Amino acid sequence: MKRIVTAIVHNRSGVLNRVTGLLAKRQFNIESISVGRTETEGVSKMTFVVDVEDDRKLEQLTKQLNKQIDVLKVSDITDKAIVARELAMVKVISNPQIRSEIQGIIEPFRAAIIDVSKESVTVQVTGKSDKVDALIDLLRPYGIKELARTGLTAFTRGHQPQVAEFKSYSLLK
């Protein structure tokens, strides 16, 4: 199962190595990882998307991360109300004839063309990973020359619904 785990870490040299080395050593699969500074000086935030077998493996992952001295806080935010975004840049083969066609495809995704050359355009898209996937799928037939994704970054929404607010809806009822 895919989980989104964030770790608040001391921004020290080697900390990324500690964390990724730890995950590799314990055989956790990292799908994506993004790191950047936070609002606090000297503190960075890492966001991982990991693929784990079950809850016990997931628990091990967060516990092992927590044991790191440079790791201040670990949260599995998958089941929280979150905002999660990823940025991708896609260089698509395009001559002037199909440029507008591409424009039409990317528009509903609120993506933008950020570079144009004779043979290609570069599209920038931001959103949840599945949205990015969907756009890439649509652009693939035109020929993708180059693709770069930042990996997901995420945090919890300002308001977390209380347990009582969760209701299960069913069409059968």
Added chain:
Amino acid sequence: MKAQASAEEKTAAKTGADLLVEALIGQGVDTLFGYPGGAVLPIYDAIYRAEGSFDHVLPRHEQGAIHAAEGYARVSGRAGVVIGTSGPGATNLVTGIADAMMDSIPLVIFTGQVAKGVIGTDAFQESDIMGITTPITKHNYQVQQIEDLPRVVKEAFHIATTGRPGPVVVDIPKDISSTACLEDVSDEFHLPGYQPNLKPNPLQINKLHEALVEAKKPVVLAGSGVIHAGASEELRTFIRNYQLPVTTTLLGLGSYPGSDPLSLGMAGMHGTYSANMALYECDLLINIGSRFDDRLTGNLKYFAPNATIAHVDIDPAEIGKNLPTQIPIVSDAKAALSSLNSKPVKGLDHKGWMDSIEKNKLDYPLWHEQSEGEIAPQWLLQKVYEYTEGKAVVTTDVGQHQMWAAQYYHFDEPNRWVTSGGLGTMGYGFPAAIGAQLADRDSTCVAVVGDGGFQMTLQELSVLQERRLPVKVLIVNNQSLGMVRQWQEKFYSERYSQSIIDTQPDFVKLAESYQIPGYKIETQEQLLEMLPQVLTDDQPAVIDCRVLKKENVYPMIAPGKGLHEMIGVKR
């Protein structure tokens, strides 16, 4: 003028190496295990100038230094301190660092590093020791600024010795140790990411207490967490109060008196029948400070299948790692046991259970062959136990001799048993005995080693020669890598690939060349005649004891099998 003068005073007074020496003294360090080299020249100079502050033990290989420090830490309960130079000096320490990590031994290791300006240029004797040791240390540091040094040293000792202990590496570039510190320095530290939880959750303790008074078939498994926490006394009280059967892990030997009637001995792959069956059949398993290692549990499917599992561990990551745990207690063992002991004691209804355990003990004791004249290794260890009255510090390598020592030497006190458990390091026992003897000069210290393992670190005989340390090196000599041979016999149709090593030095002459008395014991008669005296005098000794070559360690749980599937339970 005045400012300049005071700056000069400071220059004259303190280099980075001086700050290090000061910090070590501040930590109460009196014994160093180290080996000099280019990148630690400034540190060794500062040690020289601080004459009388430390007893510096010079091994003949860095691996000897770190294993000695492990033995020292294990017996003294304080951090072992190691110094090695950059590059090969540091990489020679790696086995010991990994060993200490697996067995939770508190060590602080200082490695030299090339000067900051040339790090990353493949300079002479440069190695990325930070990268190399990150996965095998509790934490590691490379000192980036001279002012950080006192704080880093203090943090390193704090991290190594608190919570679940472990090794901490401090890598010091040569320019940091050699230049003068002009700033005022402070060793104040704050580690928001490291706050070990020492006190148990009272609700969980209540839950365990409730489960205990309800239990019909309870058993306690004591691991080395009990020893690290200094909780043997509390454990005894707990066991006595409820009359519980108690078994230990390999590293937990001594946490509870091995000769006590409630002790079942060691559990696991070569554990006793009664201990393993108690773990298999119990309805409540109270694990205090053991990490459910695979050599203990065997096939997890058959490990305590009907039991409620309570697990006390200071490291939350160990709880639930290998087994689902119904009563998790994140705590120091001492605090958890004290808290349990403060609950009202209630007699348990477990007579049937205790009777069946007692029956197992009587019906299936440890056994071994005894041949005419020749020495059975098990009998040898029994004799060592008798002659040292069970009071010696015993160190071992890994393998058959280690298991026989664990089975036949009944430790009644903690911190007497020094062995490489998790990593299983050959060549550990002898240097570890040097450190152990330095930590406890008054006890008899016996390094029970295999002929294979001893040959990996025997150069440390120089240290015995130099200091006349009365360590007794007892070579359980079967002229083979016994455990490898045993597995080849059992699982590889007796194809003894590279495990029979009958070419050996003359160990007696070898010892004599270091001016250490050497003894060769080949018969039971010789053993009865020589061993009592050799083990009890105040001289170092190397004892080459020839034992039955094809003896196997039993009982045994084959890989992949459950605790109840022991083989070799009876003659």
